[in-house]
Structures are given as C-alpha cells and as structure tokens.
Amino acid sequence: MGARIRAARESAGMTQAQLSEALGFADRQTLSTIENGDRRVQAAELVRASQVLGHAIDWFIDPFVVTGEARFSWRVAQTVPDALLDEFESRIGQLVGLMRHLKVALHGPSRALTPMLRIPPHPTFEDAWAWGEAVAQELELGTIPSEKLVDHIERKLDISVLFIDAEVAMDPKDISGAMCRLSDLGVIVINRQESTVRRNFDVAHELFHALTWDAMPPDRRDPSDQPAGKRVPRIEQLADNFAAAVLMPKATLDKLIPQEHLTDAAYLASVARELQVSTGALAYRLLNAKMIDKSICDALREVYTPKARTEMPKLLSASFATLLHDGIAHGHVSARKAAKALSMRLDQLAELMTEHGKAVPFSM
Incomplete structure (x- = not known):
C-alpha cells in the first residue's frame, strides 16, 4: 500500500512534507516509513489519505492495482x-x-x-x-x-x-x-x-x-x-x-535465399512474406548482414506487397484464459471481480472463455 500512496502523492504533485502535514503527521519520516513499507497505514490515516489524494479507499486496497509497482x-x-x-x-x-x-x-x-x-x-x-x-x-x-x-x-x-x-x-x-x-x-x-x-x-x-x-x-x-x-x-x-x-537469423537467411537470388528483389519480397516480416525489415537486415548492397536494399523496400488478410489473434492469451478459468473455478477470484479487472461484463468474460475453448466456470 505504501507504493500506491507514493504514486498517488507524486501524481498529485505533492511533496512528502505537504502530504505529511495534510495527514497530521509530526514529521515526514512517518510518511517515508509508510511509503517504504516499513510501517502499516492505520485505518483513519487511510481514510484521510483517500480524501487528500482523491482516490477511493478501494483503490488503495485493491489486490489487482499495480500502480507504484509496475x-x-x-x-x-x-x-x-x-x-x-x-x-x-x-x-x-x-x-x-x-x-x-x-x-x-x-x-x-x-x-x-x-x-x-x-x-x-x-x-x-x-x-x-x-x-x-x-x-x-x-x-x-x-x-x-x-x-x-x-x-x-x-x-x-x-x-x-x-x-x-x-x-x-x-x-x-x-x-x-x-x-x-x-x-x-x-x-x-x-x-x-x-x-x-x-x-x-x-x-x-x-x-x-x-x-x-x-x-x-x-x-x-x-x-x-x-x-x-x-x-x-x-x-x-x-x-x-x-x-x-x-x-531473421543468419542461418535462416542462408537457408531461404540461394546466392543467385540475392539480387532479385521480387524473390526477396517472397522470403519476407514467408518470414512474416516487412520487406523493409528484411532489406535492412540483409544490408546489415552484408548480404546485399544499398541498391538492392532500396529496390526491396520499394516492392509493392498487398496487405494480406490475416487472422487476428484471440483476445489476451490461451494461458491467461486458463488462469482465469482455474482461478474462478477454485475460488481464488470471483467472476465479477475478474470481469471488473478486465473491464468486461460477465457475458464478455464468458465469451472470452468460450473463445479459448474453456468451459464457463460461473453462472450468469
């Protein structure tokens, strides 16, 4: 909690001395020990800090807030x-x-x-x-x-x-x-x-x-x-x-690009597509690796590559969806608290689970 108080104080543009005075501390050392995690915040002090710093008490005690840490x-x-x-x-x-x-x-x-x-x-x-x-x-x-x-x-x-x-x-x-x-x-x-x-x-x-x-x-x-x-x-x-x-490691470039094709911009563009990188990125990589000269680099950068329709990744990740499923199923977090942390409604959280092939571990 001390890290959050420090973050809120700095965000408010207050010095330790100013906040200490507002909280009624005799000196700023008391606040310093709180911010450093060496002293616990008393309930009355937390209420006053909430009022002075403009953050709800829930913000200071929410286990998912990483402000001041991250x-x-x-x-x-x-x-x-x-x-x-x-x-x-x-x-x-x-x-x-x-x-x-x-x-x-x-x-x-x-x-x-x-x-x-x-x-x-x-x-x-x-x-x-x-x-x-x-x-x-x-x-x-x-x-x-x-x-x-x-x-x-x-x-x-x-x-x-x-x-x-x-x-x-x-x-x-x-x-x-x-x-x-x-x-x-x-x-x-x-x-x-x-x-x-x-x-x-x-x-x-x-x-x-x-x-x-x-x-x-x-x-x-x-x-x-x-x-x-x-x-x-x-x-x-x-x-x-x-x-x-x-x-684009050198071993990959040597494997995918025969020596005779190092001057063929169209061929190099096809390699960029295979590697799923831009032609510009491949051009500079080959130039820096001293595999092509500046003229070929410029030619490759100018090759027109139509935007291919690509599948958008699923929201968040499969591993996170598994954490959410297991965490809710085992009672480590409620579905409502998880949805709130994700800025989702319950039906959206259920949809996320389904999208990642997970059973929905809560009822709506």
Missing part, C-alpha cells in the same frame, strides 16, 4: 496525450495485477531466477545482432522464428504475452505494444489489431526490453510514429536491431 514502456503515437495513456495504463495494470494474483494463487511464487542478456557498458548494433541470433537459437525458434516466438517466450522464459485491443483515442492502432515490468512478473502487451508483421516485430522488440530492463531501462514512451529526421533513442535502435536478428 513500470511500463509503451510504443505509442505522439498524438496520444499523457492523460489518455495514464488511463489506459491503469486499465492494463489491473489486467496484469489480476494475472499476477492468479499465477501466485495457482502456481506459487514466480521463478527466483529470471533471464537477462549480458550487456557490455557501451553496446553496439553488432552486439544486438549477436544477442538476437543467440536468443533465436536458445529459444529453438526454427527456420521461421515468428511462428514459435510467442509460445516459446511464454514457455521457456516465463514472460507472458497478451494481445489486447488498444483503442485509446481515434485510431485503434495508436498503441502498438508495451513491456510491463514488475519485480516478480514480466508481461509483453501487443495490439492485436496491428498487422501480422508489425505484431511479430513488436513482440521481438519488447522481448529486448524484457531481457535488458535492469541494465537499460527504457523510457515510458517510445513513439511508434517517429518523424523522419528525428533521432531515435539508442536503446530503441538496439531493440530494433535485436528484433531483426531474432526474426
């Missing part, structure tokens, strides 16, 4: 105001908090050891390519890495991948993805309404942040629509180069 890095359009992103982040935070609650209730505490990349002090793009190649091999992604990427991230790395609807403003694609980091849980969030190639690249991009967060924490906002000519932050360039190597 850190997010969003791939979001610059046109999305911070206030809208704050609201959306709060909704996704509830979803993540529910997932954490159910994972602990059903399977116990998370793994004590978490995977991370060994990062030198000043990493280069060559480092990012090498990491991507190594991760693709470590995860056993095979010849077409995009096909197994999500499943193997969840099973081998214990990092959850959730597909969401991200309609925060006028455009349902204003947010393409995010990485959410808690001390005991990592969650990659992907907009399921994006194209297949964009989803694949975003998953691999966010995986970089998941594996490097402690050494290279990303900014909260990573503009998904960076204007031409504006410098992209170094960490995001590294993430993009890592993602390219994960989805």
